[in-house]
Amino acid sequence: xxxxxxxxxxxxxxxxxxxxxxxxxxxxxxxxxxxxxxxxxxxxxxxxxxxxxxxxxxxxxxxxxxxxxxxxxxxxxxxxxxxxxxxxxxxxxxxxxxxxxxxxxxxxxxxxxxxxxxxxxxxxxxxxxxxxxxxxxxxxxxxxxxxxxxxxxxxxxxxxxxxxxxxxxxxxxxxxxxxxxxxxxxxxxxxxxxxxxxxxxxxxxxxxxxxxxxxxxxxxxxxxxxxxxxxxxxxxxxxxxxxxxxxxxxxxxxxxxxxxxxxxxxxxxxxxxxxxxxxxxxxxxxxxxxxxxxxxxxxxxxxxxxxxxxxxxxxxxxxxxxxxxxxxxxxxxxxxxxxxxxxxxxxxxxxxxxxxxxxxxxxxxxxxxxxxx
Ligand code: MN
Numbered sequence: 001x002x003x004x005x006x007x008x009x010x011x012x013x014x015x016x017x018x019x020x021x022x023x024x025x026x027x028x029x030x031x032x033x034x035x036x037x038x039x040x041x042x043x044x045x046x047x048x049x050x051x052x053x054x055x056x057x058x059x060x061x062x063x064x065x066x067x068x069x070x071x072x073x074x075x076x077x078x079x080x081x082x083x084x085x086x087x088x089x090x091x092x093x094x095x096x097x098x099x100x101x102x103x104x105x106x107x108x109x110x111x112x113x114x115x116x117x118x119x120x121x122x123x124x125x126x127x128x129x130x131x132x133x134x135x136x137x138x139x140x141x142x143x144x145x146x147x148x149x150x151x152x153x154x155x156x157x158x159x160x161x162x163x164x165x166x167x168x169x170x171x172x173x174x175x176x177x178x179x180x181x182x183x184x185x186x187x188x189x190x191x192x193x194x195x196x197x198x199x200x201x202x203x204x205x206x207x208x209x210x211x212x213x214x215x216x217x218x219x220x221x222x223x224x225x226x227x228x229x230x231x232x233x234x235x236x237x238x239x240x241x242x243x244x245x246x247x248x249x250x251x252x253x254x255x256x257x258x259x260x261x262x263x264x265x266x267x268x269x270x271x272x273x274x275x276x277x278x279x280x281x282x283x284x285x286x287x288x289x290x291x292x293x294x295x296x297x298x299x300x301x302x303x304x305x306x307x308x309x310x311x312x313x314x315x316x317x318x319x320x321x322x323x324x325x326x327x328x329x330x331x332x333x334x335x336x337x338x339x340x341x342x343x344x345x346x347x348x349x350x351x352x353x354x355x356x357x358x359x360x361x362x363x364x365x366x367x368x369x370x371x372x373x
Contacts, residue, residue, distance in 0.1 A: 137162075198231060303346075
């Protein structure tokens with residue numbers, strides 16, 4: 001019986017009335033569980049936590065979200081224990097890569113404080129990961145105010161703490177990652193083949209187009225365009241040309257990029273590009289150097305577009321816990337109208353490869369991290 005038939009059977013079982021007419025094997029809870037997606041062994045990559053020391057930074061996002069969401073600051077976000085694991089188990093998520101909820105030290109004005117606090121939260125996360133190494137991984141939190149220190153901290157986190165990459169919450173004091181000052185960072189990230197997840201955050205200014213529309217300031221609109229533009233600065237600025245092994249990850253189904261690849265190429269030819277040149281088309285770099293996650297977008301249409309546009313090796317499952325519902329995200333990928341081959345790639349295989357989950361950089365390979373506890 002293939003997966004789709006299993007799913008169909010499970011649906012019938014859930015319907016109740018038809019259950020008695022089904023073969024006995026289908027009533028087996030293990031079969032039903034497999035049909036419900038547990039077998040996929042999902043890996044999720046945009047899963048956030050919080051520590052009290054960073055609540056003040058987190059409060060910067062309050063204007064973007066409803067007061068309902070704010071309570072996560074002191075409850076669900078801070079839990080790294082049984083409650084979080086239980087939700088993962090319930091929805092067939094074997095492994096999550098944890099990241100501090102933004103913007104973190106990205107908005108810290110004192111560079112020394114930013115560097116110190118980033119190291120401290122990375123040490124905290126490493127200790128949590130060590131408690132559950134088969135279930136948790138980590139993204140480094142980096143003080144981009146000091147690019148050389150950020151490169152060193154990325155290396156420490158990858159080599160010594162066993163992290164899978166880093167998450168950067170947008171701009172740092174108005175500066176974006178394509179600037180020359182970040183060459184030292186990209187050189188190291190490329191050498192480590194460290195995936196750098198660029199997560200939405202606010203720009204330093206508040207563009208007039210959002211005036212009087214608080215609903216557009218944040219997850220509905222501004223975060224996607226802010227983050228997409230950040231990624232395009234890397235593409236058109238030639239960062240991926242200079243560092244072919246640099247790897248960026250974008251959440252939210254690619255922050256609108258997959259839908260626009262053709263136009264990124266076509267208008268590049270006629271835009272006012274000054275002295276900028278690229279050896280390849282913009283979409284070449286987007287497809288080669290950027291991978292995306294499904295965090296916070298549970299749409300078959302968007303997923304199929306992303307798979308077509310980016311390639312099936314570059315799309316990875318994520319939830320965006322606790323800001324999005326794990327149940328919704330899990331059910332979405334379990335039942336999405338895509339091939340079962342693509343489903344397995346999106347659910348776990350691409351993440352295992354791109355984030356080298358279960359393997360420590362510069363160390364001997366450890367046991368696969370996706371083993372059951
Ligand atoms: Mn997020």
